[in-house]
Amino acid sequence: MLRDLLVRYRQTLLLAVALLLPVASMYFHGKTRTETSVVERNLLAVTAPLTRVAHATVDGARGLANDYVLLVDVSQRNEELQRENRILLGEALKSRALTEELQRVKQLCGFRATRQGLATVPARVIGRDVSQFFQVVRVRIDTAGAAGLVEGQAVITHDGVVGRIEKLADVWADVMLVSDARSQVHATIPGKGVVGSVRGKGRRNEFAVQFVYLESTDRHEPIRAGDAVLTTGHDHVFPAGLEIGHIGDGAAVHNGPWHEFVLAPAVSYATLEEVLVVTQDRGPDTAPLPSDMPRPRRAVDPANTPDAPP
Amino acid sequence: MREIVWTLVAFALQAAVSPLLGRLESQFFAPDIALLTALYVGSRSSLLRGVACGFAVGLFKDGLALAAPIGVYTEITVLAVLAGRVLEKRVDLRSAVPLMATAAGVTLAATALFLLLEAVFHRAFDAYLDVVQMALPLALVTMLVAPLYFALLDRLSRPIEGHARPTLLGRGR
Structure with missing residues (x-):
């Protein structure tokens, strides 16, 4: 009798469960609680690995795109750095030349000071x-x-x-x-x-x-x-x-x-x-x-x- | 079998979309994949299978978004499956424009339902204004993604079904 009823109203019963179970869950989980429920714990256990895999996949794809696909910016940046490097190298050489010149002039001045008899x-x-x-x-x-x-x-x-x-x-x-x-x-x-x-x-x-x-x-x-x-x-x-x-x-x-x-x-x-x-x-x-x-x-x-x- | 594939696809996309858009600093423009899946399942599957699939997808979304009480998204997706069944008889969900309009309407309705459920069951919830502000952008993004997502699920269903049926990308072989 009961079995017949279940078979007969199977669809309605399952639909009611699918609609009422979330309501019960909302009622239970909507309260202010401090501890994690069994449902939350199990859901976390299922979703956390998937989320981690998704993050890793996205990060990997992003790294692949940045390192191997989107090299246009890298190339441009590389050119900028090379240009900057040339400028800095030129300035360093200029600075070194000035230092050497200063050294020579100091030596000449020192020489003039020791040879007062010479004009x-x-x-x-x-x-x-x-x-x-x-x-x-x-x-x-x-x-x-x-x-x-x-x-x-x-x-x-x-x-x-x-x-x-x-x-x-x-x-x-x-x-x-x-x-x-x-x-x-x-x-x-x-x-x-x-x-x-x-x-x-x-x-x-x-x-x-x-x-x-x-x-x-x-x-x-x-x-x-x-x-x-x-x-x-x-x-x-x-x-x-x-x-x-x-x-x-x-x-x-x-x-x-x-x-x-x-x-x-x-x-x-x-x-x-x-x-x-x-x-x-x-x-x-x-x-x-x-x-x-x-x-x-x-x-x-x-x-x-x-x-x-x- | 189809429903399992759809559920798994929904799982994967829900897990991937958020971090993907997060990397692009546009996570607020993530489409509601769970809702689209429920709509698709409701329009393509039998009642019980559709409800079961919607239940699983909604529960998974509840797991991903633990800020809301578990059951909110499950309830919404189950109702979306039922809405999909009803709308499928009145709207041509195999054409892009009606589908987009339906997706936008269902998304707005889902947001309203979310606010209602939060107001009833979630005592600590106070971000009503944020949800309202995000309702329209979410509906627009979901609307734009809907035809592509439906086409993707159609494409995945074709080898399983083994026979031709009209899809958004044309009639299958």
Whole structure:
């Protein structure tokens, strides 16, 4: 009887359950409660993993889209960063160049302070004549219209002798380097009791200066590689006590009473930026550098050595 | 078999839509998938199967949205299944425009019912104004998605049914 009724009204009963069960649930769960009900717990157990999978899938798809599909923005951003990087690199190089320039100017100022007897005019190197063997044979300087400049004046740096003014026009001047074949500088090696003159060799593949001296009878110590060669000031062009170069590693060449040494220039002409032009040498007031002052051997610019590749 | 597939699709889409739109910062424009499923099931299935499917989908939505008392969405989807059965005889739910209009109307009615049920059963509920403000956007989004969703369920039903029947995307093979 009951079974017949259930079968007969099955549809109505199930519909009533489907409509009334949520109402009962709402009634129960709508109350203010603190604990989680069994239904809520089971629903959470079913929905939470699905939600987690959905989130993971969405995140994965988003990552895939961002990393592999939507690369247009990345490419554009990459170009922007590269442009920015180039600008920053340029600024860094400029900053480094300014730092180096400041360092050189500080050294020049320090040199001027130690040589009070010299009246000097600062000048900036604006060009270099380079030979076919990539060796500097002449430099051009900008004197900024400084007064008192004439041909033949010495051009020096804190490192040593550069050369002398050969030509002067307006604010520019061409400097003949001490390594030029026409150049001649009276020189000495402190403590070795020798004097002589330094000349440019002028050979095509041997861009070095040659030290020529007379054997002295009262010379106590032999001349060794690395000895610093300084100006004596006797030529009335270069102030005394300036470094011209160092004795090279090669053996001396005996030519009659003369002994020739190949020198490495004290100044790196290839990287020369700022120089001083000596406009006046108040001789007696000029205090030459003490001969016993330690002089570190400088790194020789390969471009200025005889072994420079052709 | 069809009802199981529809239920599973509704489960998956409900679980995915919210985080997907959340990532796009437009979670408030999520269409009411449960309601569309109930409407579809009501118009395509028998009464008992349709009610069972609507019950499951609504319960799942209750599980996802625990802010409302469990049973609110179940009640709404079961009633939506019944509404779908009634409307199917009066409106051509296989054409896009009538379907969209029906979806919008049912969504607005569902929102009203939601407010009523919340007012009756949920004592702590106080976001009536928010629900009212979201009613129209929700109806519009659901309306726009309805033809696509119905077409998707039609497409999924075709291999199971094994025979042709007219769908939104044309007559199946």
